[in-house]
Amino acid sequence: MTRVDVTVNGARRSADVEPRTLLVYFLREHLGLTGTNVGCDTSSCGSCTVLLDGESVKSCTLLAAQVDGRDVATIESMATDGALHPIQEAFRRNHGLQCGFCTPGMVMAAASFLRENPDPTEADVREALEGNLCRCTGYHNIVKAILDAAGRGAEGAE
Amino acid sequence: MIPAPFEYERAETVDDAIELLGARDDAKILAGGHSLLPLMRLRLARPSTLIDIGRIRDLSYIREDDDVVSVGALTRHHDVATSEVLRRACPVVAFAASQIGDPQVRHVGTIGGSCAHADPASDMPTVLLALDATLTVRGPRGAAREVAAADFFKGLFEPDLAPDEVLAEIRVPKTTGRGWSYLKFHRRAQDWALVGVAALAGNGSPAAVALTNMGERPLRATGVEEALAAGADLAAAASRADEGTSPPSDTFGSAEYRRELSRVLVRRALEEAMAR
Numbered sequence: 001m002t003r004v005d006v007t008v009n010g011a012r013r014s015a016d017v018e019p020r021t022l023l024v025y026f027l028r029e030h031l032g033l034t035g036t037n038v039g040c041d042t043s044s045c046g047s048c049t050v051l052l053d054g055e056s057v058k059s060c061t062l063l064a065a066q067v068d069g070r071d072v073a074t075i076e077s078m079a080t081d082g083a084l085h086p087i088q089e090a091f092r093r094n095h096g097l098q099c100g101f102c103t104p105g106m107v108m109a110a111a112s113f114l115r116e117n118p119d120p121t122e123a124d125v126r127e128a129l130e131g132n133l134c135r136c137t138g139y140h141n142i143v144k145a146i147l148d149a150a151g152r153g154a155e156g157a158e
Numbered sequence: 159m160i161p162a163p164f165e166y167e168r169a170e171t172v173d174d175a176i177e178l179l180g181a182r183d184d185a186k187i188l189a190g191g192h193s194l195l196p197l198m199r200l201r202l203a204r205p206s207t208l209i210d211i212g213r214i215r216d217l218s219y220i221r222e223d224d225d226v227v228s229v230g231a232l233t234r235h236h237d238v239a240t241s242e243v244l245r246r247a248c249p250v251v252a253f254a255a256s257q258i259g260d261p262q263v264r265h266v267g268t269i270g271g272s273c274a275h276a277d278p279a280s281d282m283p284t285v286l287l288a289l290d291a292t293l294t295v296r297g298p299r300g301a302a303r304e305v306a307a308a309d310f311f312k313g314l315f316e317p318d319l320a321p322d323e324v325l326a327e328i329r330v331p332k333t334t335g336r337g338w339s340y341l342k343f344h345r346r347a348q349d350w351a352l353v354g355v356a357a358l359a360g361n362g363s364p365a366a367v368a369l370t371n372m373g374e375r376p377l378r379a380t381g382v383e384e385a386l387a388a389g390a391d392l393a394a395a396a397s398r399a400d401e402g403t404s405p406p407s408d409t410f411g412s413a414e415y416r417r418e419l420s421r422v423l424v425r426r427a428l429e430e431a432m433a434r
Contacts, residue, residue, distance in 0.1 A: 002166050019166030019208070022195075041159050043196050044348065046262060055236075055265040061195050062266065065166055066188070066212055113261065130347035131260025 002065045008033070009077035017064050024048045026064035027074060035075040035104050039133070046132030049105035049112075050074050056112035058131070075104035078111070087111055087149045096145030098136035106132050110146045120150055161198035165207040172296055172324055175211050180298055180322040182207045187324060189232055189271035192263050193280075217270070217326065222247060229328045231270025235259070238269055248330045250338035250356060254285040257340065260348045270325045273310070276317040276375070279350040283311050284376040285340055286328065288356035288368035294327040295319060302326070314374040335361035337434035339427040342370060343419055345410060352411050353419040355379075355399075357427035359386075365428070372403040372420055382424055392432075396425035 001016040008031060015030050027033045027050070036059060039047030048060040051073040059072075078085035084092065087110050097103045106129070113120070113128040120128070125146045126139075134142060165182075169175035179185050186205035188194060189212060197203040211217065217232035220241045227247050229238065238244060238255035245252045258264055258272070258281055272282045273293065286293075286307040293305045297320065310318045319325060342354035354370030365386045367379040381398030405416035 018163065020161045020163055022160065025160075041199070043192070043263070046260070049262055052265070056262045057265050058262045061192055061263075063166070063188075063191065063195070063208075063210075065168075066191065066210060109261065112265075127347075128261060131262045 002068075004064045004068050006064070006067050006069070007071045009073055015064075019063065019065055021064045022060055023050070023062040023064050023067055023072070024059035027059060027072070030064075033074050033076050037101055037104060039101065039105075044133065045102070045105070046109060047102050047105040049108040049132065051108055051112055054112070054115060056109045056131075073108075075107060078107060085111075086152060087114070087146070090145040090149035090152070091142070094141050094145035094148055096138070096142045098134075098138045102132060102134045102136075106134070106142055110149065114146070114150055118150060118153075120147070122147060125150075159199040161195065162201060162204050164198075164205055166210065167207060168210045168213065171214060172211070172217065172326060173300075175209050175214070175324050176296065176298055176322055178207075178209045179324070182209075185209055185321075187211055187274070189268045189274075190234065190266040191271075192259070192267035193271060193275040193277065211324070218268075220244060226329050226331055227251075229269055229330070231273075231325045231327060232268050233270075235264035235267050235269065235272070236261075239264060244330075247332040247334065248289070250285055250289070250333065250340055250358065251282075251330055253338075254281045254340045254356070257281055257342060263348075269328055273328065274317050274319060274325045276311050276313075276315050277350075278311075278314060278373060278375050279371040281340065281342065281351060281354055281370060283307070284354055284368045284370040285356045286330065287311065287376045287378060288358055288366045289330050289333070290366070291331070292329045293325060294329070295323050296326045297323045308378070311375040316375075333358060336363065337361075337431035339430035339434070341423050341427045341430070343423060353405070353416050353423055355420070355423040355427040357424070357431040359428060359431040360434075365431075367399075367424060367428070369399070369403065369420055369424075372400065372405045372416060374404070377403055379420075379424060382428075386428075392425055392428050396421055396428060399424035 037047040039045035043061040185207035188208040219230040221228045337360040342351035359365040381401030385395035399420040400417040
């Protein structure tokens, strides 16, 4: 077993895990944070995207042991006091979701991207989403939502 | 899919990692893990031990000297892609890094991991081959050796690394004044290259052209380089792109399709490099 001490959504969490435990299963099964979805299971679809020290990563392709001592933020950290995060609000306003499965990953990818590029063009947004797949093919409104969030100054994620 | 069980060790220094490698059978180095963990999840790789070097801070740097830029093996693709030094002194490396995987992959994957994995479909080895880059490999008892990119990428997933050696640094020559291009053709944004081409041209030095995924390792397009050195025009030179290659056939494209792609992409890459 390997000891993992990690800050998740602002709280210190510790656990002894098997070395092979992937971060996404640590979040979902050890911490009960099931907002992060497992989609393709092959590092392709981005449904499992979370923030690691503020940057988007695929939690299905990291060992929990690799993030020991670091800071993880999941979709559960976005809304505060019952109010949606501005990026979530923009997804709602622009109907940036259909079945909703890819949405947590899309929102976290957008949070990381808008911090790197607070004033993106549409092409920038489309390129930034190359690691996130929407099987409903609802990309158009997702892109609209992220541009809307950027226009309202939503880059201060978390 | 969960990897098969393994032992996990954390190395604090490169020497630590080398000692651990020497002490275990079938151990593998874990850097970002973005090549290794997917293979382990599919059980295509089953190392007994992973030695995590991800915390060795002094392996992550981009340092500018007179004629070269030195990049620590643990430098992430994101940091290579956004480095002001590389964008100015060797832009083809920064650009190629920006084309690897997707943003999430670039936030974790490292230049050293990509090289040590030696996948012939990956982008950075091809660029390093075209640049005549040098790789520094460290071994037991403080040993270090320098390997030319042309020698480092020996075969399919086969870098020039002994079981107790660690790739420590990648050194690229500055390309000041030379035109450059890296083009790849893929079906979807995040896919591996069906074929990729790195080209450097102009400023008095001979043109250099290298190919991604046209054989078991990255290859120099020697026919193209010879033709250009002999004064051939671009189209004639590019028509020799697939000479000496052995491209794979798979569900995404036949070998013959890849040969045709290589001729087209080499012409486009040379046009782009010469216009820059």
